[in-house]
Amino acid sequence: MLDANLTQQLKAYLVNIREPIELVASLGDDAKSRQMGELLNEIAALSDKVTVVTGHDRRTPSFMIRRVGTDIGVRFAGLPMGHEFTSLVLALLQVGGHPSKAAQDLLDQVRGLEGSYNFETYFSLSCQNCPDVVQALNLMAVLNPGITHTAIDGALFQDEVNERKVMAVPTVYLNGETFGQGRMELEQIVARLDTGASKKAAAKIAQKDAFEVLIVGGGPAGAAAAIYTARKGIRTGIAAERFGGQVLDTMAIENFISVQHTEGPKLVAQLEQHVGDYDVDVMNLQRAQKLIPATSEGGLHEVVLENGASLKARSVILATGARWRQINVPGEEQYKNKGVAYCPHCDGPLFKGKRVAVIGGGNSGVEAAIDLAGIVAHVTLIEYDSALRADAVLQRKLATLPNVQIVTSAMTTEVLGDGEKVTGLVYKDRSGDARHQVALEGIFVQIGLVPNTEWLRGAVGLSQHGEIEVDHRGHTSQPGIFAAGDATTIPFKQIVIAMGDGAKAGLSAFDYLIRLPAEETRDWEQAA
Structure with a gap:
C-alpha cells in the first residue's frame, strides 16, 4: 500500500x-x-x-x-x-x-x-x-x-x-x-x-486598540498585504471570515509562477505560516458587516463585525475576494447540497454511475466535465454562449470523451427535484423558444465568481458588477481605504495577480500613513 x-x-x-x-x-x-x-x-x-x-x-x-x-x-x-x-x-x-x-x-x-x-x-x-x-x-x-x-x-x-x-x-x-x-x-x-463562544470572541475583539492597518479578508491578497505592512513595522490586523478564502476550494494550481504544481489547502497553509512569521493579529472566523469611513483624513475607520464587535484602524485594506456565482433559478437554493454542487473534485465521487450536468463552458466548466466523465455515467455540458470559451487544449480533450454531450446557446431556467434531491433541469434554447428537460441526478455550477462586496454599498465606490473601484495604486473612493484582489475592478482574477495587488495595497497604505499630518504620526513612523 x-x-x-x-x-x-x-x-x-x-x-x-x-x-x-x-x-x-x-x-x-x-x-x-x-x-x-x-x-x-x-x-x-x-x-x-x-x-x-x-x-x-x-x-x-x-x-x-x-x-x-x-x-x-x-x-x-x-x-x-x-x-x-x-x-x-x-x-x-x-x-x-x-x-x-x-x-x-x-x-x-x-x-x-x-x-x-x-x-x-x-x-x-x-x-x-x-x-x-x-x-x-x-x-x-x-x-x-x-x-x-x-x-x-x-x-x-x-x-x-x-x-x-x-x-x-x-x-x-x-x-x-x-x-x-x-x-x-x-x-x-x-x-x-x-x-457562548461568539459573545466571548466579540468581547475580546472589543478590547483591541486601533490598528494602523486593518485588512479585511485572509486570501492571497490579504495575506500579501499583511506581510508587506508588518515588515514596515506597522501595527497590522487581519479580520477574515475564513483564512485562505476561495483558494481553500481550489484543487490543482499549475500557474503559480515558479511552483509547477500545488493545491489550494497546501498553499493556504504556507500563507498562514508566512503571515505567522510576523507580528500580525489574525482574527479568523470574523465576518464583516459594515464599513464606516473616517469623517476626516487621518481619522479612524470602523469595521463592524457580524457578532456586534467593532474594529478601528487608521487605514483599511479590503481584500474580501469572491465566491462561486449561482445560476439563480427556481430550485437551485432548495437543492443545494442535494444534487446542486459547486465543487466537482469534492462531490464528484458521490455521483458515480449517475447522470450529471455542468453549467458553464469556460475553463472551469470544461475541466469539471472532463473530470466527471471518468466517474459518472453521462455529462451534459450546458453553455449560455454560442460556443465554448475554454482553452483549445481543454476543448480538444473534451471532444474525445464519448459520454459527454455539449449544448450551446442554452439558458438554464429551472432545477427540478422530488423534494429531497435533484431529478433534472430545464433549459431554454436561446436561438428559439423551445424548452428542454434533462433527467439527471447532479448539477455542477461553474459560471464564474461574484465579489463579496454587498456589505460595502454606500461606503466605497462599486462598479455595476459590484466590484470595488480602485486606481493603479489600489486606492478606493475613500482616503485611507484601499482594496486588492478578486473583489476589485482589476482584471484577470488569478492568485498571482491577487498577491501582487495585495502587496501594492499594503505599500500604498504605508505611503498614506507616513504622509499624514504631523499630529497623526505614530511611534513606528519615527523608526521607518
Missing part, C-alpha cells in the same frame, strides 16, 4: 508517539479489506508502539486507532489515502499522545465541552476540504472523552450514502442528525457547540 517514500516519511513521524496504540481492524473477505489489512500491518511494522488487533464494527472494512488501555481513539471506515493520508498520520500521533499545535485556549475550550457528541463524517478521497473537518473532529475525540468520531469514505459505503441522501462532502452528522456540510475548521465546530 505504501511506497518507499511514504514509508520513510511515516516512520519518521511515528517516533513521536508517546503512548502505545493499537489498530483495531474490522475486516471482511473483500479486496478493500485486504488492502486495509495490508496498510495496517505496514504501519505497525514501522513502530514498536503500534500493534494490530482484531475487532468488530458494523462498518466493514474499518479500523479504530485506540490508545492502549483507554477509550481514547478515532475510527476510519475506509482507506484514508489521497488527501486523507495526513488525517491518518495526525490521528496516529494524537491518539499516541503527541500534542496538537492548535492554540491552547481552543484546546481548553474543546476539553471543557459538556455532553455526549457522536460525530460521523462522510468524505471522498478527492475532496480537498474534507481533511480539515476530519482532522478537527479527530482531535476533539482525542481531547474530550464525551466526543467520538468516525470518518467514512462515501464512495466505499455507497448504500449508506444513498440511504442518508448524502450528496455533498464533507457531510457531518452529530448524534444521527445532520450537523453541517462543507469545509469547517476546528474553531467553527467548537463555536457551534459552545453557545
